[in-house]
Amino acid sequence: MLTSFSKEVSESFIPKIRDEWKMAKTKNVKGIRVMEKRTFRIFRYDSSKNESPGFQSFEVPAEKGMTVLEGLIYIQDNLDGSLAFRSSCRAGVCGSCAMHINGKYCLACETQIFALKSKTVTLRPMAHLKVIKDLFVDLKPFWEKYKLIKPYLMPGEPGPERERIQTADDRLKLEGLIDCILCGACYASCPVGETHSEYLGPAALLKVNRFVQDSRDNAEEERLNAVSGFDGVFRCHTIFNCQEVCPKELDPTGSIADLKRKIIGKKFGLSKIYK
């Protein structure tokens, strides 16, 4: 069982190398239309019904440039109107359509079907979250944790008449922290969330670091205290799944490490070493 599963994972792993993407070049750019049948194997479950979950397969005529999301829309429009999934921007920026595609959490809208090595596209909903129906999960715990960490600027004093000055270097520290689209791919991929459901998770902790690193924020101590407990940064086992799956190529693990260093530095008076 285990061997066959890992085989599927390795064969269908989505390559991020440029040449591989070029193979899956967008439709018609070179005037070529290639149509091929692909099988979508989709997790089906309706939490309101007393039926056990399972997989259902659909045949989708795929062409170059077609994304997994477009495949799902094709199925919903033509084959089975009861299929449920989330989608909005179809350009990889809104974070609606994170799901488990052939062994890895990705955004369905920016995953080219032809870039997947396997001819079968296996789709599962995000883990650690209750499935409402099919690929549509209940994100409530995810948003609750996001809200818990006070995700807003706390400058401590009223702003000046014009904008606050922030040097280009200080602004640079925010790159890679403000880009999180809160899709939840990291949250679902983190095994800690499975055993300890109260764990804040990579997305929320990255958000904490976004404010800790902001030169305009003035609540570092409060923020660090809030994440130094049982459910905070020290619950992280440094498994790097979050960093690996992030569709925006952000580094939540790195952010968690930053926060750990700061907390240790404060606790033991080593702030000069652990900045």
Next chain:
Amino acid sequence: MKYLDSIVIGGGLAGLRAAIALNQRNIKVGVISKVHPLRSHSIEAQGGINASLGNHIRGGHDDWKKHAFDTIKGSDYLADQKSAAKLTQSAVECIVEMEHWGCPFSRTEDGKIAQRPFGGAGFPRTCFASDKTGHVLLHTLFEQIVKFEHGSERQQMQSFDEWFVTSVVIDDGCCQGVIAMNVVTGELEEFKSDAVIFATGGVGRIYGRTTNALINSGRGMSMPFWAGVPLKDMEFIQFHPTTLYGTNVLMTEGCRGEGGFLLNNKGERFLAFYDDSKKAMEIAPRDIVSRNIQKEIHAGRGFEDAYVHLDLRHLGEKKIMERLPGIRVLGLNFAGVDPIYELVPIQPGQHYAMGGIDTNINAETRVIGLYAAGECACVSVHGANRLGGNSLLETLIYGKIAGESAADYITAGGPPKKDEGIMKDALKRDEDKINKFLRSSGKEKHSEIKMDLNNIMDDKVGIFREKKSLEKALEGVRELKDRFKNIKILNRERRLNQELINIMELEGNLDIAEVIVMGALAREESRGSQSRTDFPKRDDENWLKHTLAYYTPDGIKTEYTDVDVSMYEPKERKY
């Protein structure tokens, strides 16, 4: 039945800003959105937001009056000038407020908010955060909403995510609330409220080649329209010059603002060949650049008769990674090209609806207690063509104005008559309608009707329009409306039925498409985004007026109303 003081429909920038404005006045507000607020289309905005901060090295002499003039000139003089002035006058204050709330704008070397040049603007006045301006603005506003939620002890701020509004209830010219469906359970519920603010965004999905999110169905415009509120200037549809060929994902105007070139198949910067763009070149306004790209393609100097190239290679890796990182990722993921080393295939695509729910300068519609703001509204500040960077500004400024107008109305007592019976009647009407769809035994697939509609709008109501094809388009849309009566449904369950929602949205699409085509056909002139090949000149004598479309049981009725030109005399538009 849920009781709230006020309701905001839509969780994008305009909606959230309105909710904050209401909350600041201690009014209980509910934000209803069919997706989580952070999935709203505002998040896709890339290029920036205009304000005459004067932070750019060449922006020292900028002020709000010049911004107002650029906006009015850009609108081809169809904007209501006092509304445009109101927009630009509070722009600086609005940007500073966003910065104070934590918005991470890109910075100049001396640490001020950075600005970049944008089309049709006399000075570089577009504030930005690399190419993710919408993302950072929406996240900042949502963070403030969370802050207000934390601070509210009596649930003055509530959000209803994944609720789909089915109708707005109006009694005797006075808004009473809305009926909405919980997307997950499929159950309808009445939302009784003194004031309702529509902030539901655009109608892009009427077109096939569009930069808009899949959720931009324009359903939010159709509900007040069916309830008797007119739609204004719907024929003015903006086509963005640079959308990625194939998927029409947006390539920000910032690409050109930062110095990108547009090249034809001979490698020439062809904008120099056209009178209206030869001076401003790539940073001419969007309507002009889109037209000239289309002309170039028609003349056989494009590629595959469909696209031209955007060249960013000379900007260099450092600048692209710093200022346009998102653009590079989009190029890689959706066209398989790396803008650092390769040319990007682009074509014009539908981007924005200048028209919308008719409102006045206070964001009030003709129905008491009903307000609209953002892309779904038409104040009008964009007239016949919107300048890049002004739409984000409009969402924040007019979102706030809508919230404040509603707050004034509610604190003054709200509607004179509060009748709950009418809410129950409306609920029953919607219930019947949904059951009718669910029981429908028709033959027409909603996806096929939608695709036919998309094709009609792309081919016949695009950048260049003329009488014959518009007439055909009108005929086509009406045919589709007939076909819609025979709709087919695969999923007959109430719970989490996304097909049902698609069908309900399509119903709105068809009526709005008809309004767009009728407006375009009636307006026998070329102004801003409307280019009639059979009437190539602007005609101020006959057509310096707004189109108003009313829904009546016997079909759509059109009227016209005056444009406010109290500040600047209309002149020929040259760049």
